Amino acid sequence: MIVVVILVNVIAFVIAYLLTRGIKGQNFFRAGFFTPNLIGGIVLGYIWQFVFSRVFVSIGESTGWEMFEASWLSDPNLAFAALVLVSVWQLSGYMILIYVAGFMGLSEDVMEAASIDGASGWVKMKSIVLPLMMSSITICLFLTLSKAFMVYDVNLSLTSGGPYGTTEMAAMHVYEKAFTSRQFGVGQAEALILFIVVACISGIQVYLTKKQEVEA
Numbered sequence: 001m002i003v004v005v006i007l008v009n010v011i012a013f014v015i016a017y018l019l020t021r022g023i024k025g026q027n028f029f030r031a032g033f034f035t036p037n038l039i040g041g042i043v044l045g046y047i048w049q050f051v052f053s054r055v056f057v058s059i060g061e062s063t064g065w066e067m068f069e070a071s072w073l074s075d076p077n078l079a080f081a082a083l084v085l086v087s088v089w090q091l092s093g094y095m096i097l098i099y100v101a102g103f104m105g106l107s108e109d110v111m112e113a114a115s116i117d118g119a120s121g122w123v124k125m126k127s128i129v130l131p132l133m134m135s136s137i138t139i140c141l142f143l144t145l146s147k148a149f150m151v152y153d154v155n156l157s158l159t160s161g162g163p164y165g166t167t168e169m170a171a172m173h174v175y176e177k178a179f180t181s182r183q184f185g186v187g188q189a190e191a192l193i194l195f196i197v198v199a200c201i202s203g204i205q206v207y208l209t210k211k212q213e214v215e216a
């Protein structure tokens with residue numbers, strides 16, 4: 001959850017900033033980055049399973065690159081990295097749209113006034129852009145927190161919790177406990193605890209980030 005939330009928001013924020021600088025074909029890139037979000041998690045997982053198990057292995061065999069010689073999904077550390085990579089690839093597009101909307105809503109008068117006062121690019125980003133973007137950051141952090149905590153479909157189709165249960169995320173663990181092991185009481189208790197944890201962390205995040213919001 002921590003890795004996905006950080007990577008998704010950093011990548012989405014940077015790409016959204018670049019896509020609002022007036023570069024050529026920026027509307028095409030916006031649509032392209034959003035496309036992975038339209039693919040269902042189950043389908044997405046099977047597509048990337050093929051990429052990691054077949055495409056990467058073929059690249060490793062033809063180039064001799066040790067990193068791609070074996071399927072990432074057979075190594076516990078690389079399987080975790082694969083799960084993170086796919087989750088970031090899927091979620092970033094939606095967050096990019098939210099950040100793009102935030103950047104487009106920034107007051108040009110405020111930015112021009114800062115430039116006239118001699119503010120550098122980094123000073124404007126730290127003292128003006130980030131505070132004014134906090135409403136978008138609040139939304140994106142909330143969405144990525146909840147989605148990263150509750151990921152199940154990609155986890156199921158990509159790794160099925162393997163190898164040896166090293167990539168079994170919380171939602172999959174609860175499902176397996178309740179419906180595979182048929183420990184319904186334990187599964188229900190774990191689901192309730194997971195809900196409380198997600199609700200508390202998300203609530204604290206929204207409270208803290210809302211306090212940082214300012215108006216132009």
